[in-house]
Structures are given as C-alpha cells and as structure tokens.
Amino acid sequence: MSIANANDKPNFLFIAIDDLKPLTASYGRTDAITPNIEALADNGVVFQRAYSQYPVCGPSRMNLLTGLRPETNGILNLSDTIRNVNVNVVTLxxxxxSEGYVTAAAGKIFDPRNVDDNYDSQSWSVDYIKVSGDVDKKTADNLAVKAIDAEENRFVDGKITNQGIALLQQFAEQEKPFFLAVGFKKPHLPFFAPKTYFDLYDANEFDLAEFQQLPTDSDASYVDSNSNELIKNYNPAVGQNYEFGNITPDQQRDLIHGYYASTSFIDAQVGLLIAALTELDLADNTVIVLWGDHGFHLGDHGLWGKHTVLEQANHIPLIINVPDSIAHHTNALIESTDIYPTILDIANIEIDEHLQGVSQLPVIKQEKLTVRNGAVSQYRRNAAMGYSLRTQNYRYTEWWNTNGSGIAYTELYDLNNDSDETVNIFDAEVDREIQQQLYNLLRDNGQGLELLQGEPKDVEPLIEEIAVEEESPV
Structure with missing residues (x-):
C-alpha cells in the first residue's frame, strides 16, 4: 500500500515520546544509542525541521490532537480541561x-491534567486504562537520576508497551482500520531507567554544552526559564540540592547520562511495538508516526528543561513512515499542528477547513519541497506572550504585553551562522529589509495568534510557497 484510496483505509500507529530531543543519528547526532528509531527513520520521511507550538506537555499535545494552535484550542496550561474551554472541539x-476507525490510547497521549477523568472518552472507541510502574515512581528524596536494576515490565513505559501490543493483537482480529496512540513518559524527568541502559554509556565521555550563558544582548526576564522544573522539583543526591546557575560539570554529566539512558530505554520499547506490527501482519498497511512533544535544554544557555522559545526547547523529532513511500530526509518546516490534517490526507479523509495546520502529504510524496514558509512556537512569560517564528535561516520572536500595550521585546537569531543562538542580533547586524520580511512573515503565519490579529504590515508579504529553499533570504 502507498497512500490510501477511498476503499482502503490505512491503520495508524502514533508514537508520542515525552521531552525527546532530536538527538538521534537521523538528526546528525552519533552519541545516542537508538537503533530502533534509526531503523524507522531509514524507511520513513524524517522531518529535520519540525517544531512544537508550546513547549509544555499539555498544550503541545492538545495542539497536535486538535489541529489548532494553543490560543484557539484554549489549552495554555496544565490545569484547564479541553471540553470546558472548547466545548465543540473535535480531536483527531x-x-x-466518525470515519469508521477504531481508536485507542496507551500511556501519555493527552496530558491527563487537560482532560476529564475518563481521558476524554469521546476520543477513544476502546476504554482508556491507566497504568503505573512498580519501581520508577518519584521518590521522597526527589532524585533526578536513578539507574534501577529491575525488569523492564516493572517500569511504567514497559507496561505501556505491553498494553500497546495487547491492543495491536486485539485490532489484528478485526476488520476496521485502527488508530492506536502509544505515549511514552520518558525521557521526561526524573531520569529513571533500567540499569542496563545506563550501562550503555560512560558518563565521563559526554560533552557538556559549549555555550552555557544567555544570548548576548538578550533580556533574561523573557529568555531565562531559571530551570525551574529541575531546580524546584529534583535533587542530584540525598541531602543535596541543585544550585541555580551553578550545576557542576559532574552533575551535568549525570543528568545527560540519565536523559540518554532513558532515551535508549524508550527506543527499545519502540522496537518492541514495531516488531509486534510485523508479527501480527499489520506492518504493510500501517502508517507509523513518531513524534516528540517538544524539545529540552540539556545545559545549553545554562538551562535544563523546556519552557522557552529558543530552538532547543521547540525543535522536535518527527518521522512519518507510510508503507511503500520513498524514504527521505526533508528540511521542510512543519508544525505539530500539521499532523492532524496530514493523517486525514493520508487516509483520504476530507480536511476540515477550521484546522490551522496544513497537510504535509505533498512533502511526504515529494511533490513539493515545502508547504510552509514558517513554523510558530509560543510561550508566556514576564506578563508577555512570545510569538517565535522559525524560518529556514532565522528564529524571530516578538514578545507582546498581555495587557494590550504592544511589543515589549524582540529577539532575532541567525541560525545559519549562530546555530547555538548565542547573540540576539535584532536591530543590530541584520539589515532592515530582512527584519521587515520576518516581521511580515510572522503575520502571514499568524492564524490563531490572538495578539497579532489585525496587526498591519508595512510591506508586501513574501511569497507563500518557497520553491527552492536556498532562494529565500529568510
């Protein structure tokens, strides 16, 4: 099967991985041991420039599952529930x-804090069953990293894998097409994983982030997350605390070790799921989507966690494997918002006009190089909302005061020449024409960005579709 026709709907296995950075070999990294994700990448379309719209677990997931940006679907925190703030929303x-699929979830797909106690029963044909681990629960000592000598099926992610495989076995016995979403909880903090995965690495060999300061000419009140997720909730060892702004090199390597071990553990779970697809004779008619909900700072800019609009908090891994399609890597920009309409398009289902994402099927089929000229991420801090536009060459961010008084602060990074975002060059080294084009381009991509609605543009917008990436100055 290639792309579904009207009488042959594909199955979908959607794999969500919490806090996963694009650190695998398919993204140019060689230090992470992730053979199963790499095998998937070798047979699928690897989106090199995929971006989260809100670097927090709940909003990022709701954004994907509704096809709507956060300010439109209404979830910008970890306390509101979707049916309370958006009664008529239709999830993926x-x-x-409604199109004849049976749907089920195992693990963390929605953030449970943003749905009701039934895990949004409208979304699932099979009742959702929550599972928990026996050995990897957060402990009273609040350790951030722990190697645990126990069998994998005693960890919550091992149990999620088993639940996912049981659902695949159930679906293999029926004729309806299925959408199975399996959500793994690592490598989210705390970095607890089986000891065998810690043993894959030597912590002393990990390189620390080269640039561990905030960008030059930046305003810390907008840029700095203070690493609150780590500092406020976790400890490096019993009787100790992480010191804000002074996480020692040994502590950094320990954290990186835990993150990588957790990632390799999840890679093994991905391998078990995909092997089950093959064993159940489902692989030839199943589209696999592997997605990280947002990025994670591992010491760059002195930051640990997400919660910024910088590149490392929003750049995500995304692999889409459509059976019999041509495997390739693409630099096409893609938002998580786009996954909803892309799945509908692959299944030959009409795409609802209200969706704010765009189908990336033309990119998957190599009919177009790109269908987007920008990807938008956002985050709220310092009584302002930061709207951050990622283009092929730049990251441009406007911080808008939420009291309606306009733009408070602007950032601009030349990612071709400064991939680590070390210097904010807005109003400095970039000519005014480029800055004006980025200003316009943010507004061209401003659907669902409340504070930008009705904002005038000074010059004509850039062309909507960039035929050849290198031709665009932005």
Whole structure:
C-alpha cells in the first residue's frame, strides 16, 4: 500500500515520546544509542525541521490532537480541561471514529491534567486504562537520576508497551482500520531507567554544552526559564540540592547520562511495538508516526528543561513512515499542528477547513519541497506572550504585553551562522529589509495568534510557497 484510496483505509500507529530531543543519528547526532528509531527513520520521511507550538506537555499535545494552535484550542496550561474551554472541539481520534476507525490510547497521549477523568472518552472507541510502574515512581528524596536494576515490565513505559501490543493483537482480529496512540513518559524527568541502559554509556565521555550563558544582548526576564522544573522539583543526591546557575560539570554529566539512558530505554520499547506490527501482519498497511512533544535544554544557555522559545526547547523529532513511500530526509518546516490534517490526507479523509495546520502529504510524496514558509512556537512569560517564528535561516520572536500595550521585546537569531543562538542580533547586524520580511512573515503565519490579529504590515508579504529553499533570504 502507498497512500490510501477511498476503499482502503490505512491503520495508524502514533508514537508520542515525552521531552525527546532530536538527538538521534537521523538528526546528525552519533552519541545516542537508538537503533530502533534509526531503523524507522531509514524507511520513513524524517522531518529535520519540525517544531512544537508550546513547549509544555499539555498544550503541545492538545495542539497536535486538535489541529489548532494553543490560543484557539484554549489549552495554555496544565490545569484547564479541553471540553470546558472548547466545548465543540473535535480531536483527531474523535474525527477518525466518525470515519469508521477504531481508536485507542496507551500511556501519555493527552496530558491527563487537560482532560476529564475518563481521558476524554469521546476520543477513544476502546476504554482508556491507566497504568503505573512498580519501581520508577518519584521518590521522597526527589532524585533526578536513578539507574534501577529491575525488569523492564516493572517500569511504567514497559507496561505501556505491553498494553500497546495487547491492543495491536486485539485490532489484528478485526476488520476496521485502527488508530492506536502509544505515549511514552520518558525521557521526561526524573531520569529513571533500567540499569542496563545506563550501562550503555560512560558518563565521563559526554560533552557538556559549549555555550552555557544567555544570548548576548538578550533580556533574561523573557529568555531565562531559571530551570525551574529541575531546580524546584529534583535533587542530584540525598541531602543535596541543585544550585541555580551553578550545576557542576559532574552533575551535568549525570543528568545527560540519565536523559540518554532513558532515551535508549524508550527506543527499545519502540522496537518492541514495531516488531509486534510485523508479527501480527499489520506492518504493510500501517502508517507509523513518531513524534516528540517538544524539545529540552540539556545545559545549553545554562538551562535544563523546556519552557522557552529558543530552538532547543521547540525543535522536535518527527518521522512519518507510510508503507511503500520513498524514504527521505526533508528540511521542510512543519508544525505539530500539521499532523492532524496530514493523517486525514493520508487516509483520504476530507480536511476540515477550521484546522490551522496544513497537510504535509505533498512533502511526504515529494511533490513539493515545502508547504510552509514558517513554523510558530509560543510561550508566556514576564506578563508577555512570545510569538517565535522559525524560518529556514532565522528564529524571530516578538514578545507582546498581555495587557494590550504592544511589543515589549524582540529577539532575532541567525541560525545559519549562530546555530547555538548565542547573540540576539535584532536591530543590530541584520539589515532592515530582512527584519521587515520576518516581521511580515510572522503575520502571514499568524492564524490563531490572538495578539497579532489585525496587526498591519508595512510591506508586501513574501511569497507563500518557497520553491527552492536556498532562494529565500529568510
């Protein structure tokens, strides 16, 4: 099967991985041991420039599952529930049910804090069953990193894998197409994983982030997350605390070790799921989507965690494997918002006009180099909302005061020449024409960005579709 026709709907296995950075070999890294994700990448389309719209677990997931940007779907925190703030929303699995699919979830797909106690039952044809681990629960000593000598099926992610395989076995016995979403909880903090995966690495060999300061000419009140997720909730060892702004080199290597071990553990779970697809004779008609919900700072800019609009908090791994399609890597920009309409398009289901994402099927089929000229991420801090536009060459961010008084602060990074975002060059080294084009381009991509609505532009916008990436100055 290639792309579904009207009478032959594909199955979908959607794999969500919490806090996963694009650190695998398919993204140019060689230090992470992730053979199963690499095997998937070798047979699929690897989106090198995929971006989260809100670097927090709940909003990033709701953004994908509704096809709507955060200010439109209404989830910008970890306390509101979707049916309370957006009564008429139709989630991706809910839409697929109406098109004849059976849908089910195992693990963390929605953030449970943003749905009701039934895990949004409208979205699932099979009742959701929550599982928990026996050995990897957060402990009273609040350790951030722990190698645990126990069998994998005693960890919550091992149990999620088993649950996912059981659902695949159930679906293999029926004729309806299925959408199975499996959400793994690592490498989210705390970095607890089986000892065998820690043993894959030598912590002393990890390189620390080269640039561990905030960008030159930046305003810390907007840029700095203070690493609150780590500092406020976790400790490096019993009787100790992480010291803000002074996480020692040994502590940094320990954290990186835990993150990589957790990532390799999840890679093994991905391998088990994909092997089950093959064993159940489902692989030839199943589209696999592997997605990280947002990025993670591992010491760059002195930051640990997400919660910024910088590149490392929003750049995500995304692999889409459509059976019999041509495997390739693409630099096409893609938002998580786009996954909803892309799945509908692959299944030959009409795309609802209200969706704010765009189908990336033309990129998957290599009919177009790109369907987007920008990807937008956002985050709220310092009584302002930061709207951050990622283009092929730049990251441009406007921080808008939420009291309606306009733009408070602007950032601009030349990612071709400064991939680590070390210097904010807005109003400095970049000519005014480029800055004006980025200003316009943010507004061209401003659907669902509340504070930008009705904002005038000074010059004509750039062309909507960039035929050849290198031709665009931005």
């Amino acid at each position: 699995p809910q839409k697929l049910i």
